[in-house]
Amino acid sequence: MNVAESLATIDHPALRRIAALAPLGADERSLLHTAMTRNLRTVPARRDLAIEGRPVDQPLIVLEGWAFRSRILNDGRRLIFDFLVPGDLIGFCAHKNPLAMTTISTLNPVTVCVAPQPLDDSVGEGLAEAYAVSHALEQRYWLRQMTRLGRLTAYERVIDWALEMFERCHVGEAVWPTSLRLPITQEVLGDTLGLTSVHVNRTLKALMRDGLLQIAGGKLTLLDRERCTRIAGIQQARVSGASLYR
Amino acid sequence: MNVAESLATIDHPALRRIAALAPLGADERSLLHTAMTRNLRTVPARRDLAIEGRPVDQPLIVLEGWAFRSRILNDGRRLIFDFLVPGDLIGFCAHKNPLAMTTISTLNPVTVCVAPQPLDDSVGEGLAEAYAVSHALEQRYWLRQMTRLGRLTAYERVIDWALEMFERCHVGEAVWPTSLRLPITQEVLGDTLGLTSVHVNRTLKALMRDGLLQIAGGKLTLLDRERCTRIAGIQQARVSGASLYR
């Protein structure tokens, strides 16, 4: 691996996010790098990466694009559990013969690679730790989603969700940008927040009017992060002593 | 230990539930049995077994009593994520230095024991599998909870939740009893379903009027399981996840 490749890979958002979860050795980074440059698969937008109830196959890493986990009720109602962005893991299961618990669908073209397995105790300890922390974070997001759906108003839900998206996309980074590209419609956001798209629209208008945040043109912009954080007001528990958050 | 004790333990709901998750060898049952008769700890009602943000200590098995996982917002709003009943596991984490993601509080006196660790690959494979399946089930319940909170009406939420409680308490059992003792108030149920206790009360009245189920005197009774299943059945996943198009 030459220097140019090394730099390019180190800058890859997916690798950056995974590396932020646990300290990785040079050999582990190399394992990841190899996986990320081979066995790539790109799935077009609006396709399923997994279908609820079907057997889970190889564990994957999302390298490019966005996807979401959802469930659709018999009468058509849909709930979106969460989004998968570069650096997220798919299909890790500790037990035998696992079945997919949710459907995973792409929002735009998604590139994945097979997640490398830890080789032995020396090469892979950090990797295993990173996978475990990634899983713990996912659980934390699910708890936060339950709290949003169960106890926050529409206004609060949008704010809290927006902050979470920044967190997810910038794990371990000291500074957040002020905006984030989102390939999602208001309908998708509604199904994520347990609202109708009409009410999402009205709520977004109110949030912009109040100078808190803006979602327009496929871009989420935090207009007043300070005030958003205060309104969301949910205490955030850290999952690990490691300094993932500041 | 005399025979009577042994029989009593084999019939113990906690052991029965864990054994239903994966085939356990005689030595593994023995490990569990030893753990379940030593190092017991009983915590009174209305105490915390864990506090969000604090370090997680030994993994535990609930032997007796009920507890719940919750989060309380700054202004006092509370969401209950799920309930822990005999046979449920607490404090299993794959990564280092884990912190509790939720507070766990007891509803009545709860007896726990330390969960035995698998000894090696021969004695413990089934145990490890049981723990993994238990964890997967927990995640499944969380997804179901998100769906309830995000997309079901109050009426549907109560029904779906009631069926889930029977499922949780009778994992792997062919026949369900028609009723279940629940040490929970309507206030607790409201915080579980994202409703006010007042509306829970009204909804319960409606469900009883419609002959579907009854929650009274600390007992949940399924009056018409068939019809309840049909109403909650909207939660059954559709095979065609393909998602964006309705």
Place this chain on the structure above:
DNA sequence: CGCGTTCTTGACTGCTTTCAAAGATGGTGG
């Protein structure tokens, strides 16, 4: 440029909450 998707807005409906107060329940001590 044209068409389908997405966004926006208004009017109306309705599920759920809020507020308040009375009634039931269960445990405790006299």
Place this chain on the structure above:
DNA sequence: CCACCATCTTTGAAAGCAGTCAAGAACGCG
């Protein structure tokens, strides 16, 4: 055994947040 108290349940009236329905405007892609 009963009085007493705290907790929990129940009910009504009014208000509010979010959903529904509908239609026009804006956007983006080919």
